[in-house]
Amino acid sequence: MKIYFLGTGTSQGIPVIGSDHPVCFSTDPKDKRLRVSVWISWENASIVIDCGPDFRQQMLVATCPKVDAILFTHEHSDHTAGLDDIRPFYFKQGAIPIYAHQRVLNNLKKRFDYIFETQNKYPGAPHVLTYEVKNNHPFTVGNKTIVPINASHANLQVFGYRIADFAYLTDVKTIASSEIEKLKNLKVLVVNCLRDEAHHSHFNLKEALDFITLVQPEKAFLTHISHTFGFHNEVQNRLPENVFLAYDTLELTL
Numbered sequence: 001m002k003i004y005f006l007g008t009g010t011s012q013g014i015p016v017i018g019s020d021h022p023v024c025f026s027t028d029p030k031d032k033r034l035r036v037s038v039w040i041s042w043e044n045a046s047i048v049i050d051c052g053p054d055f056r057q058q059m060l061v062a063t064c065p066k067v068d069a070i071l072f073t074h075e076h077s078d079h080t081a082g083l084d085d086i087r088p089f090y091f092k093q094g095a096i097p098i099y100a101h102q103r104v105l106n107n108l109k110k111r112f113d114y115i116f117e118t119q120n121k122y123p124g125a126p127h128v129l130t131y132e133v134k135n136n137h138p139f140t141v142g143n144k145t146i147v148p149i150n151a152s153h154a155n156l157q158v159f160g161y162r163i164a165d166f167a168y169l170t171d172v173k174t175i176a177s178s179e180i181e182k183l184k185n186l187k188v189l190v191v192n193c194l195r196d197e198a199h200h201s202h203f204n205l206k207e208a209l210d211f212i213t214l215v216q217p218e219k220a221f222l223t224h225i226s227h228t229f230g231f232h233n234e235v236q237n238r239l240p241e242n243v244f245l246a247y248d249t250l251e252l253t254l
Contacts, residue, residue: 001042003166003188003252006058008223009033010194011078013054016227023227030232030247035078036170036224038190039064040163045142047071049161049168055082061249066093069141071133072100073170074158075107083112083126090126097129099139099146101159105130133159149182151175154201162186166254167217170224173201180214187254189217190246192224205229212243221246 007013014033015024023031035052039062047069067089073079086096100108109116114125121127131139135150149160153171160169165187169175172192183189193208202224203211212220222239223246229235236245 001040001164001166001254003190003254004039004041004062005221005223005246005248005250006037006039006048006062007034007052007054008225008246008248008250009035010224010226011035011076014225014227019227021227023229023231026231028232029249030245031227032248033225034058034248036192037079038168038223040166040168042142042144045144047141049073050079050170051082051086052078053081056085059085067096069097069099071141071146071159071161072098072104072108073160074101074153074156075104076153076171079171080104080108080111083108083115083128086128087124087126095127095129097131097141099131099133099141101134101157102132103157105132135159147182149175150179156201164254166190171201172203172211173199173207175211180211183215183217186215186217187219188252189215189220190223191220193222193229194224195226195229197228209240209243212240218242219244221250221252 034054037050040047045068046066049071051070133148138145138147144163147162151158151172152174158171167183167186168190170192192203194202196205198204220243
């Protein structure tokens, strides 16, 4: 199974428009971050978690040949705004399955009504097949079982996903102990880490590291990173031995 980081930035990305922060002027490619998303592939399966406003650019850079399914964590724009850009995959493959909490599906139907139209549908619009994700109800994509992980982004419910020995969580602030049990014996955990300072809806560094200590994966990668966290290499140098700062185009093989 391959994990390819399509984007590792916050909702604004890095560099931030109009910012005079030093990280936004960095020439290190690892300091340039598109909106957070990941591409996971195995055998003949290819799935994406979240589909933000940089989706088209991310697919071109990754040379992703197909998308068998999109899994959504929640409805915020930096995770969903690229849905229209699935059109080339739809033209090649037909309807694209999407998996999300029913609340998120309802939100997408409102924002992208022309995609979900059933009568007089515009012929250039993509078509999706919707599947509701429920907590404690694993589902199958390809030949792998996907386990939803229920968490909270401030007061908003979000889903992370476990696939075999890999788990991906973003925009998490709190998570129940019963959900942490679902994350035991991981080879790789990906989790959000916004910055050093506390934030009302995201893990900061201390919270992310405490969470990693509870889960005890072999390796952990931090994502959804703010420019205020600092330069990539400087942050990496102060992380524990098995914790890594993810960056755009990073590829892992399990």
